[in-house]
Amino acid sequence: MYRVAICEDEEQQRELVKRILVGLSVKTNTEFEIELFPSGEDLISHYERGEAPFHILILDVEMGGMNGIQAAHRLRSRKHFDEQIIFLTSYPEYMVESFDVITFQYLIKPVAPQLLEEKILKLCDYFQAQDKKFMVIKSGYEEVVLRHDDIIGIEAAKSLTVKSKLNVITTTGIYETRGIIAEYASALRDSHFLHIHRSIIINLLHVHKFAGGSVLMSGGQEFPIGRSKIKEVKDFYTKFMIMKGSSYDSL
Numbered sequence: 001m002y003r004v005a006i007c008e009d010e011e012q013q014r015e016l017v018k019r020i021l022v023g024l025s026v027k028t029n030t031e032f033e034i035e036l037f038p039s040g041e042d043l044i045s046h047y048e049r050g051e052a053p054f055h056i057l058i059l060d061v062e063m064g065g066m067n068g069i070q071a072a073h074r075l076r077s078r079k080h081f082d083e084q085i086i087f088l089t090s091y092p093e094y095m096v097e098s099f100d101v102i103t104f105q106y107l108i109k110p111v112a113p114q115l116l117e118e119k120i121l122k123l124c125d126y127f128q129a130q131d132k133k134f135m136v137i138k139s140g141y142e143e144v145v146l147r148h149d150d151i152i153g154i155e156a157a158k159s160l161t162v163k164s165k166l167n168v169i170t171t172t173g174i175y176e177t178r179g180i181i182a183e184y185a186s187a188l189r190d191s192h193f194l195h196i197h198r199s200i201i202i203n204l205l206h207v208h209k210f211a212g213g214s215v216l217m218s219g220g221q222e223f224p225i226g227r228s229k230i231k232e233v234k235d236f237y238t239k240f241m242i243m244k245g246s247s248y249d250s251l
Helices: 011-028 040-048 068-077 092-101 113-131 181-187 227-249
Strands: 002-007 032-037 056-060 084-089 105-108 134-139 142-147 151-156 165-170 174-178 193-197 200-203 207-211 214-217 222-224
Touching: 002 011, 002 040, 002 113, 011 032, 011 113, 032 040, 040 056, 040 068, 056 068, 068 084, 084 113, 105 113, 134 174, 151 181, 181 193, 181 200, 193 222, 193 227, 200 222, 207 227
Parallel strands: 002 032, 002 056, 056 084, 084 105
Antiparallel strands: 134 142, 151 165, 151 200, 165 174, 193 200, 207 214, 214 222
16 A cells, blocks of 8 residues: 655646546546645645654645745755655746655646656655565564565574574674574575675675675775675675676666
8 A cells, every 4th residue: 555645726736637537546446545735835734733744745846835846845955865756837838846855756737647657657666665675684682674675684693592683783783692693694685785704694785895704894894805705795796896887887
């Protein structure tokens, strides 16, 4: 289910966009929870009251009082970066201003239903992909949700009292859990993680540099690389960096 805010000061336009989303929901069996806001001020008040945030914001640029771009600036200044924004406008010259608030799409009115549907479905695909970038571990008596990008490495730890103990090292701290390192390596192999030693997995995003038979990580950790894996690890990392650079070039 995706939460969508439609912020538009013309009721007819609000209802038009809502109908497009309802029709898309029926055609694709995608559930949308839609809320309508007649002004930028009303949208900001929603957030200031601490109510549930949205996945997608569809904002009209030209509104009386606080316009769509101003409302987006207010939200981004409050550290709301997860919301994906689609701007609607009759004036394409506003497009440059919208770049400052990390905009997903800029659509010119009157909005073609098929085009809006296409953009919304792309965002749904994006959110589904994001959902796969988290890991839940049991640490102590709690379940902890960790972003893959925040994990520096996972290390099997020797313990006389805890069987199959693992240390999950993150940018904010170390979490103790239980598990088999090979199973984690298999589950994370498509998420820029690499099994560099029988007891260690690293996140390639956090590699600082290689030093002989070890790798230095962004958090200051130094992990040994298995002797038989040194060439494989360095070759894999080189390919990873090439692919990472290519993905940025294509943006």
